[in-house]
Amino acid sequence: MCDHNDPTPIQHVNGGAPDTHVAIDTSAPNHNGSNGVAKDNGNVGNVQPFASRYSDFLSNVSNFKIIESTLREGEQFANAFFDTETKIKIAKALDKFGVDCIELTSPAASEQSRKDCEAICKLGLKTKVITHIRCHMDDARIAVETGVDGVDVVMGTSKFLREFSHGKDMTYITKTAIEVIQFVKSKGIEIRFSTEDSFRSDLVDLLSIYQAVDKVGVNRVGIADTVGVANPRQVYDLVRTLRGVVGCDIECHFHNDTGCAIANAYTALEAGATHVDTSVLGIGERNGIPSLGGFIARMYTADREYVMSKYNLKALREVENLVAEAVQIQVPFNNYVTGYCAFTHKAGIHAKAILANPSTYEIIRPEDFGMSRYVSIGHRLTGWNAVKSRCEQLELTLTEDQVKEVTAKIKKLADVREQTMEDVDSILRNYARAIENGTA
Numbered sequence: 001m002c003d004h005n006d007p008t009p010i011q012h013v014n015g016g017a018p019d020t021h022v023a024i025d026t027s028a029p030n031h032n033g034s035n036g037v038a039k040d041n042g043n044v045g046n047v048q049p050f051a052s053r054y055s056d057f058l059s060n061v062s063n064f065k066i067i068e069s070t071l072r073e074g075e076q077f078a079n080a081f082f083d084t085e086t087k088i089k090i091a092k093a094l095d096k097f098g099v100d101c102i103e104l105t106s107p108a109a110s111e112q113s114r115k116d117c118e119a120i121c122k123l124g125l126k127t128k129v130i131t132h133i134r135c136h137m138d139d140a141r142i143a144v145e146t147g148v149d150g151v152d153v154v155m156g157t158s159k160f161l162r163e164f165s166h167g168k169d170m171t172y173i174t175k176t177a178i179e180v181i182q183f184v185k186s187k188g189i190e191i192r193f194s195t196e197d198s199f200r201s202d203l204v205d206l207l208s209i210y211q212a213v214d215k216v217g218v219n220r221v222g223i224a225d226t227v228g229v230a231n232p233r234q235v236y237d238l239v240r241t242l243r244g245v246v247g248c249d250i251e252c253h254f255h256n257d258t259g260c261a262i263a264n265a266y267t268a269l270e271a272g273a274t275h276v277d278t279s280v281l282g283i284g285e286r287n288g289i290p291s292l293g294g295f296i297a298r299m300y301t302a303d304r305e306y307v308m309s310k311y312n313l314k315a316l317r318e319v320e321n322l323v324a325e326a327v328q329i330q331v332p333f334n335n336y337v338t339g340y341c342a343f344t345h346k347a348g349i350h351a352k353a354i355l356a357n358p359s360t361y362e363i364i365r366p367e368d369f370g371m372s373r374y375v376s377i378g379h380r381l382t383g384w385n386a387v388k389s390r391c392e393q394l395e396l397t398l399t400e401d402q403v404k405e406v407t408a409k410i411k412k413l414a415d416v417r418e419q420t421m422e423d424v425d426s427i428l429r430n431y432a433r434a435i436e437n438g439t440a
């Protein structure tokens with residue numbers, strides 16, 4: 001459960017606290033101080049307090065797979081250049097995190113892409129290795145020789161792509177798709193068929209081609225919001241309709257052009273999709289797709305036990321740092337879970353409640369991801385409860401009135417400029433000494 005009620009042991013500030021804030025690290029090794037199992041705090045047994053209130057038998061929110069596409073969609077990010085060594089490091093880090101599949105750039109893209117695909121297949125990873133190709137026999141022939149476990153095939157079906165990209169009609173697309181599927185299957189390799197730009201494609205065209213490929217035994221069909229136009233309601237409708245038409249698994253791929261990518265992925269699972277595409281930090285073509293960390297945060301909130309049992313959450317930060325360095329970007333300050341201030345509480349009202357019970361203002365337990373919680377106090381929005389907790393850390397014995405008085409001093413100084421941790425500590429120590437000496 002996400003509720004984490006404990007009398008929070010308070011530790012001293014350590015590295016990792018935001019530099020510009022005075023922050024108390026309040027993270028305990030475990031939320032109940034013992035074995036890592038949180039107290040229920042009024043919630044019963046295994047009930048998921050934030051899960052859907054009505055049961056939906058088609059929902060896969062508690063039973064989904066991640067197709068991690070940093071090494072395919074992510075390579076389409078403007079800054080990405082992954083040499084072989086970097087690709088191998090990323091593949092291993094994703095394997096350590098526990099993603100179900102990794103998707104690699106088409107081996108038809110270049111000679112080095114083909115060699116890298118072969119090299120990654122030979123690593124003996126637990127995760128399945130899939131490559132992504134056009135709906136074309138030439139690409140399929142190259143793909144099946146690389147040693148991959150699966151092939152993801154895509155073909156544009158919207159009017160735009162049929163007219164301006166490949167120029168093929170639905171009859172041709174269906175015929176070629178079936179040919180490619182049968183060929184890949186004949187090699188004993190898993191195969192998925194996806195329509196590019198699904199949300200701007202004709203519904204009858206979509207359902208007809210999905211039905212046709214399902215009939216010839218495709219392992220998965222894919223829906224792709226290639227331009228990020230879809231909203232959750234449209235996603236729910238399309239996936240739910242498709243769920244009634246095909247028996248195979250359903251994968252979903254959402255671009256983030258209009259900010260709906262993670263919500264769309266979650267809704268797709270609610271509607272019965274089985275697989276979701278992610279990339280580390282969301283990198284991809286234009287502004288990318290659901291980030292692995294953001295998607296995981298969403299799913300953790302829906303079913304913490306499933307997510308924690310399946311994925312090594314403490315490995316998230318490592319793979320994000322690795323990818324950020326490889327593509328020369330910073331992890332955003334507001335990144336899901338691992339962002340610089342993802343677990344820093346500042347306003348006095350928040351600080352008081354957080355110190356009493358972290359569930360008041362946190363839906364994610366930082367320690368589940370190997371992160372720490374901070375309460376920031378060296379500013380004008382602080383309150384006496386937060387200051388009292390710092391006094392306790394410093395083992396300064398002050399009455400409630402005295403803490404209130406010294407808090408007023410801190411706020412007055414912080415009205416002029418932000419106070420560092422050293423500033424606050426010396427105000428508190430000087431005040432306590434003056435009280436002791438009777439000079440306050």
Ligand SMILES: CC(=O)SCCNC(=O)CCNC(=O)[C@H](O)C(C)(C)COP(=O)(O)OP(=O)(O)OC[C@H]1O[C@@H](n2cnc3c(N)ncnc32)[C@H](O)[C@@H]1OP(=O)(O)O
Pocket residue numbers: 076106108109110134135136154155156165166167196226285
């Ligand atoms: C939405 C997505 O992200 S889909 C994945 C995108 N990934 C990539 O593009 C992988 C990297 N791409 C490449 O290295 C190259 O584009 C290649 C090797 C695939 C093709 O290169 P080229 O032969 O030089 O063609 P080019 O890139 O200029 O154009 C794409 C060709 O694929 C065709 N095509 C486009 N989409 C598809 C498709 N889904 N299935 C089959 N053919 C397609 C186009 O009609 C065009 O064919 P043409 O040569 O007859 O004009």
Ligand SMILES: O=C(O)CCC(=O)C(=O)O
Pocket residue numbers: 073132152153154194195196197222223224225226227253255
């Ligand atoms: O293969 C797919 O399903 C998705 C391809 C893709 O990257 C996209 O359509 O944006």
Ligand SMILES: [Zn+2]
Pocket residue numbers: 073226253255284285289
């Ligand atoms: Zn994409």
